[in-house]
Amino acid sequence: MRVRPSRLAVAAVALLTAATALPAAAAERGGREDRPSHGGLSAVIRYTEYGIPHIVARDWAGLGFGTGWAQAADQVCVLADGFVTVRGERSRYFGADAAPDASLSSASGNLASDLYFRGVRQAGTVEGLLARPAPAGPSRASRELMRGYAAGYNAWLRENRITDPACAGAAWVRPVTTLDVAARGHAIAVLGGQGRAVDGITAARPPAPATAAVPDVRAVPGPRDAARAARALSAAPDPGMGSNAVAFSGATTAGGRGLLLGNPHYPWQGGRRFWQSQQTIPGRLDVAGGSLLGSPTVTIGHNARVAWSHTVATGVPLNLHQLALDPADPTVYLVDGRPERMIRRTVTVPVKDGAPVTRTQWWTRYGPVVTAFGTLPLPWTATTAYALHDPNAANLRTSDTALGLGTARDTDGLLDALRRTQGLPWVNTIAADSAGHTLFTQSQVLPRITDDLARRCSTALGEVTYPSSGLAVLDGSRGECALGRDPGAVQAGILGPARMPTLKDAPYAENSNNSAWLANPDRPLTGYERVFGDLGTPRSMRTRGAIEDVSAMAGRGGLTVRDLQRQQFANRVPAGDLAAADAAEACAGLPGGTATSSAGDAVDVREACDVLAAWDRTADTGSRGALLFDRFWRKLTAAVPADRLWRVPFSPADPVRTPHTLNTAAPGFATALADAVGELRAAGVELGAPLGRHQFVVRDGRRVPVHGGTESLGVWNKIEPVWKPAQGGYTEVTTGSSYIQAVGWDGSRCPVARTLLAYAQSSNPNSPHHADQTRLYSGERWVTSRFCEEDILSSPALRIVRIREH
Template identity: 75%
Template sequence: MRARLRRLVVTAVAVLTAATTLPAAAADRHDRQEQHPTHGGLSAVVRYTEYGVPHIVARGYADLGFGTGWAQAADQVCVLADGFVTVRGERSRYFGPDAAPDFSLSSASRNLTSDLYFQGVRDAGTVERLLARPAPAGPSRESKELMRGFAAGYNAWLRQHRVTDPACAGADWVRPITALDVAVRGYALAVLGGQGRAVDGITAAQPPTSATAGSVDPADAARAARELFASDAADMGSNAVAFSGGTTANGRGLLLGNPHYPWQGGRRFWQSQQTIPGELNVAGGSLLGSATVSIGHNAHVAWSHTVATGVPFSVHQLTLDPADPTAYLVDGRSERMTKRTVSVAVGGGERVTRTQWWTRYGPVVTSLGAALPLPWTATTAYALNDPNATNLRASDTALGFSRARGTADVRRALARTQGLPWVNTIAADSRGHTLFTQSQVLPRVTDELARRCSTPLGRATYPASGVAVLDGSRGDCSLGRDADAVEAGIFGPARMPTLTDQEYVENSNDSAWLANADRPLTGYERVFGNVGTQRSMRTRGALEDVAALADRGRLTVRDLQGQQFANRVPAGDLAAADVARACAALPGGTATGSDGTVVDVSAACPVLADWDRTTDTDSRGALLFDRFWRKLTASVPGERLWKVPFSASDPVATPNTLDTSVAGFATALADTVAELRAAGIALDSRLGEHQFVVRGGERVAVPGGTESLGVWNKVEPVWDPAHGGYTEVTTGSSYIQAVGWDGGGCPVVARTLLTYSQSSDPGSAHYRDQTRLFSTEKWVASRFCEKDIMASPALEVVRVRER
């Protein structure tokens, strides 16, 4: 298949090496020339090794973008094309207005609302203005060259190949793209946590009629805001840990990155190595449509990201002008909203036109998610401030990481570019240094500002979730500016929670407080996250594991690999023995289900007692406990679940001791046994028989477990008892990397795994190959150094050209 999909295979490896290894000075000259289109067109050399991993070599940034766009299209053309339809505001035209997008680039519930939002971005020229800003406020020339090259490479692949993926073969929506399309896709990812989560509320916002009324109960809003961010953990999360040289066998750092991202759609990772001789050499995972490496390593430093707890937006409550509901008061003066009329095609020649309303703070919104309405009444409206709506700097942050020579350079890149919208950074380097930092773009909402300027609604939401609702009628409630911030209204680098050179730094999507359990981070503003509150089961399990590893010492990359696939279930360690004993003590071995049916649960008791407390694919009892634990935690509030409550003085070990007498315990057990029996699933069946994905008609068992179980190797599958249990994984472990250094001829020691494989095309040889590895807990030995690339038995060399 690879041979059919690629042209111009170069068989003379010596010719390739001579052609692509430029002296540094020549590379610099070529890079400067790339400010203008090249007469011969763009080109790159792509060298494929095992599992379809491309190693892209280019003479400058535009050529590197070209090779990256070409190689991504070869593996993911349909997924990429679908995303470009989204950011062009054309989903309704091709797929109908009422269908739902895949949530990769926004939280829009319908194609129509997605189109209205992105067409509005296009009509307003938002991204063009950001592209025109000089660096560092805007993207650098190198980043823009990468975007230009990516579009050219994608288009060249389309011209030179016939699409065979049945997901889009012959589809008229698979079309050439522009550099602006690439930039808008990057913009969509930047605003994903702000405007992107409010697309429905932005596009639905309309001035009130005489009948419009409504108010928001502060207690309900606080609860809804908490739930809004709790739902994020199920969709996207991550673990990452960096170990210092003091804990390792050779005094050099170690890093394990385990991001939890969607397994389908446009937020998939794609693996590659990018090289500009004398300038850049980096390997790792890129989010689709991106020309830079998002999570990866070079010869000196490795890094990963975890989704952060910072709230990347603020809400401003508007006091409306009594004479005009489309005007609002600031310090007693009336300001008119800006009306944007947006029109999109919905197919059959029909168009839909809607208006959007914008203020000095941002767009008027009528909801944040389905659970948090913000009604526009005759007296009040709400505007969303998203500081990432002026942030097109993430590519430069990634380039800074890619060129870094240590964790100090990673920090400098973050301080210079300030481009990460919603993630933490964890890093280790070859000299034994470690770094954790929550350096993300956040609205400059200090606790003092929140105390002074919160509305009654904000006084409920800000302590509960970090969502600030500020009084938009007061000029003295503006967000202000930090001296070291790249622009007004965001926090500067000095404010970011940061921990350096500790034995370990770790994050599993809780706040920065316990990046190291022995060195708690405090003193940051509430908008960054909380302090002194109960940690998730996954955080608790992760901290137990990494602290034990650090204490043991003499660590190597093999220890990181063991951590990734330990598949230990912290919830099982805490509760399974108590569940088994309480099960065995039930009178008559029965319990009553939620529908009133009496169920014989006696056969479940020994299964739970004998379970090995893991979610390995051959584990017996894991499925039974998983289904029980989901039902129990969904029906019993957390504070009633444990006999020993949470204590901030012992945050890793508490709460503990399951209260099996709580109402709902026996019901959850009865419902679980009844559910499995109704599906024809044995209570002691192996997990892998019922937790799997189907690839090309083959059932591939999937190890790992859900969020509530606290498993490091997180997966979130879909329960479908009619088809044998859990089937498709929706999100979870994705691009995994375990990286260290040995100081040898090739100093980097890296093991990687892309759980869902490189290609989404069922006809590709790389549609399921790494998924099989994931199933059997095997890894790919990274080929980073030149001698290792050239020694690959699967080596295939391709010279790709624009024309």
């Protein structure tokens, strides 16, 4: 492979023109042009400000080639670490007991991670999916993208020296295959299902023969504990993940065209980071946005006519089947009285500085036997076991969904792509287009659990978990409880496209990770199955605040992209608006100005009363009082149950404004206040210090102030910081605002787009793009998107790289 970087020059312009001016008719022809291996893979990458690549290729494999090369240049260590995970080799390189790559599963240790992923590899699961014809399997375009991505990643490894200290010289940084790329996509697809139960799958063991005749004394939790555990198993693959997105219709905007603001809350470190690019195949695809690392397609983004974002959905992407076992053999289960033997998967994992470890996993017609799911124990006894059904284990269609979104010309086309490809495992989609249309749809891959099926087939455990959380536990011993197939579904056992909650052309459509019910409170969505989410229940503080904000914006009308930018960084704290004044008043009324801490100490809180009263109710870096309220609010909501926190309870008739009025008489109020004051003073933090002085990240040896706030505060600009008082407060961010985009149209052929990648393009501390956008984020500044050719070519930072494989 030859890589020739250059500044903009006559030769480069000629090269660029040749690469990007392919006639549409030629681009559509088959033959040698569609089989790039005949002449080697190639791409042109134009870098603009902040290291954002604009990748141009003649075909799908070439586009994958350029994408794999450019992602490796920015994120080789993170990518390599993920490939080690999906190969099941973490124990080999890092030890069996070390912490795994949390971005690709919930495994508690490397050994469990390896046992699961090596089992998937050994079973040929992903190879089988790659071989399936579309639409059940990936299209030829998607397979070519994956093949090209692997080649581009490998080409970068061959031609470049790694400067990132996280993996420089490491033996585990190795070339990859198309299968590795596909396996990484598969791991993302099952994050909400099998990926969340890795420990329970790999630890499952049949009861010892000596106990087979002993009556079962172990049991799942009682109804209250089971409901609590099931509710804790939210649909999110990671409890810290979430998102906001809002689409405004032309009826609310200045030019009669749509607007979209997307604000996903994803990890700031590891393999679920976004990476920003533009991908172009002349005549076929022209899309810009953020990709999850390891993905050859744009995940969230826009093209010339439509923009979309995703939010983590409330749909439960799995279900359980309770098995009736043969009393003589706990590895045999009965279906309609007929025995079926479980499938043994014996997996051996090599271990660094130790002997290989061999374990057996047990699989059924429904999926793997699992003995725990989160905090919900599922004991395998002499008569009962539980199998986990994850329909996304047969889903390798996410790339085709992304391509369908990227080539859509309007929201109708985008919805058609979702219904045709059915590849999104655990997210909603919110979109707007240049004609002024909006869309919200919860089009995700979910098990075909209808309320009627749950009523007929739930076990005693399912009768508790399904109403409370949407997690169905079905009777696996009855054939009539099979999931069946919906019309239009591309695979058996999933809900068909006609059932997906969808809202079209509302003045606005918004989601902040609650169910589809209040995407627009004036046009509530109802009638969907419980597995999608709930109805008529309290909304999160972030959902309530978001609806208040966007409904007010829609009511004002005349909206532009600039209004979206203001909303993103308004940093209003809805919990503060609801509770700070009441807290300050109650604080001022405490006898002697003191409160008793949880340790029994009398704490002088008079200064805190004044700070809370004067606080501006925002989480800006300069806000004084935000940190005090944050620490107080975390302690109060942890100590006081939600139904006792407010004087005015929740009302389904007024779901956005209720509950309200802080119950300052609740036991725990004064204690939470005393503990927060004592905690800050012990850390040497002034109660009224500006938030940014004690909420920051360290990049290039310098503090970068961070605005925004945690989930319970309800801030649109959500961040989840790490509290380390000995180091000055919140010193890092785990998840939060990530790839942010504000997109609209002004009548010209180019979209008006402002973007921001909060943690920047590269994890390499030696990269110039390690923290540049983090500093922009801190200063509430944006990147002006360069989408059209004239904008790309006029970039003062333009650097052109041509890559070719020989």
